[in-house]
Amino acid sequence: MATLSPKDLHLSVSKSQDTAGTVAVEQAIFTSARTSNKDGYQLVAWSPGISAEDARLLAVWGPAHDSMIVSDPSDVSLNFHPLGQGKFCVSRTMLGTAEYSGRGGRQVYTHCFILSAEGFARFQNDPFRVVSAALAIRDLRPGSELPTDLPTLKMLPSGPPVEPAMIRLFDAPLQQQMLVSWTHMALTTNKLTFTGSYNDRFLAVFFNLLPVSVRPQFSFSTRLRYSPRRDFRLIGLGSDMEEQKKASRQEGCSVFQFDAPARSPEMSRHPWATWVQVALCHREPDEAARMIGEVPLSARLEDLPSIGNRFRVAMSGRRMREAAASPAPVESVVVPETNADRDELLTLVERALEGDVAALERLNSTWCAQPDRQMESLREECARHFVKLTQERTIEPGTRASVAIEILSLILRTSI
Structure with missing residues (x-):
């Protein structure tokens, strides 16, 4: 996989930030067709800036017949990967019209957008921003007739390096824990397949929470079958068991199950994932x-x-200093001072283990809001109660209780 050095990335981003206006983005379409050159899967149209080497690499990479893991024509696979030295490809793959050959099924239609490293840096190295800009220009669905040539697009980047609005999307404990576990797995494995009922929002927020300079290292596809030809780092396989088995046989390939995410004990969690949690x-x-x-x-x-x-230390430390200088109003924080309050917290732990989302949110806000010695003592007592309860129960994987255990492990800073 071709990558740029930190110096190259720094120069590219610095130069691009001094350049106002639009970014030149080349495009190409790879699909099944009968043309004057050949029959079958090929590049059927491309813009003037696509070089012969670009075309060769796109043809080698291009998803052919039956490459989609879904059969719904409205489903889309978003894909991102380096293209040779110093270029990147962001693409959308979907099902088009019936195969011209009559062999059954629909043609697999991929619309590619190719950017230089400098151009990609103008989009904060975020492939989802490139897709959004492309959708703002034109309808990317396949038409009744295939184009024969394409223009170079002029796209307008916008937005800061990190969008706060994207972070606000994940304000529920279950969503937060899923994102923390996902981030840990993505950062600690060389190749990660993800399965189950996922959506593209998790991947978009993951990119948003990464520093700009490391985003290009996370190539991905969201709904393409596994193929050694397409060397993605993150691979979405939906609920297709055969594809999951095929990918699992690859050395160094890990799995993240969105319907039953694996737990990552705090002591072994990647520090950036812990920072995301904070x-x-x-x-x-x-x-x-x-x-x-x-x-x-x-x-x-x-x-x-x-x-x-x-x-993590900076944000937590600032909150502690603010709490010491200006104690929050009593009604806005949970500060147990009686045995009744202590018993209430222990009851909340029990309710949370049953999958009570309100109880999880209450416990979460308790230790986020008041980091003091009294609260730390209560946290330790709740943690002991939590461990005791989990040892006494049989928790089935994939249930609400199994997900609750992972979230409580984060809130109470313990592991089982």
């Missing part, structure tokens, strides 16, 4: 966006653990 828990998206957006453009993937630890 940022979501504190519910300060603007501050979190500011901190991530200020990560140096020279930062590398291997720098994320130390940066994540620093951010």
Whole structure:
């Protein structure tokens, strides 16, 4: 996989930020057709800036017959990967009209957008922003007739490095825990397949919570069958068991199940994932966006653990200083001072284990809002109660209780 050095990324992003206006984006369409050149899957149209090498690489990579894991023509696979040295391809794959050959099924239709490293940096190295800009220009669905040539597009980038509004999408404990577990797995594996009832929002928010400089390293597809030809780092396989088995035989390939996410004990969790948990828990998206957006453009993937630890300490420390200087109103925080309050917290743990979302939210807000010694003592007591309860019960994988255990492990900072 071709990558740029930190110096190259820094120069590309710095130069692009000084350049106003639109970005030139090349495009190409790969699908099944009978043309004057050949029959079958091929590039049927491309813009003037597509070089012979670009065309060769796109043809090798292109998804052919039966490459989609879904049969609904309205479903789309979003894809992102490097294209040779110093270029990136963002594409949308979907089902088109019936195969011209009459062999059954629909043609697989892929619309590709190719950017230079400098152009991609103008979009904050975020493939979802490229797709949004393309959709704002034209309808990307296949028409009744295939085009024979395409123009170079002029796209207008917009938005800061990190969008606070994207962080606000994940304000429920179950969503937050899913994102934290996903981030941990994505950062600690060389290749990750994800399965179950996922949607593209998780991946979009994951990119939004990464520093700009490391985003290009996370190539992905969301609904294409597994293929060694397409060397993605993140691979969505839906509920297709055969594809999951095929991918699982590949060395170093891990699995994230959206319907039953694996737990990651706090002590072994990637520090950047822990920082994401703190940022979501504190519910300060603007501050979190500011901190991530200020990560140096020279930062590398291997720098994320130390940066994540620093951010976590900085945000938690600031909240503690603010709480000491200006105690929050009694009605806005949970500060148990009696045995009745203590018993209420223990009851909330029991209710949370049954999948009570309101109880999870109450426990979450309790320790996010008041980091003091009294609350720490109560947290430790609730953690002991939580561990005892889980040891006494049989928890089936994939149930609400199994998901609740993962969330409680984060809130109470313990593992079982």
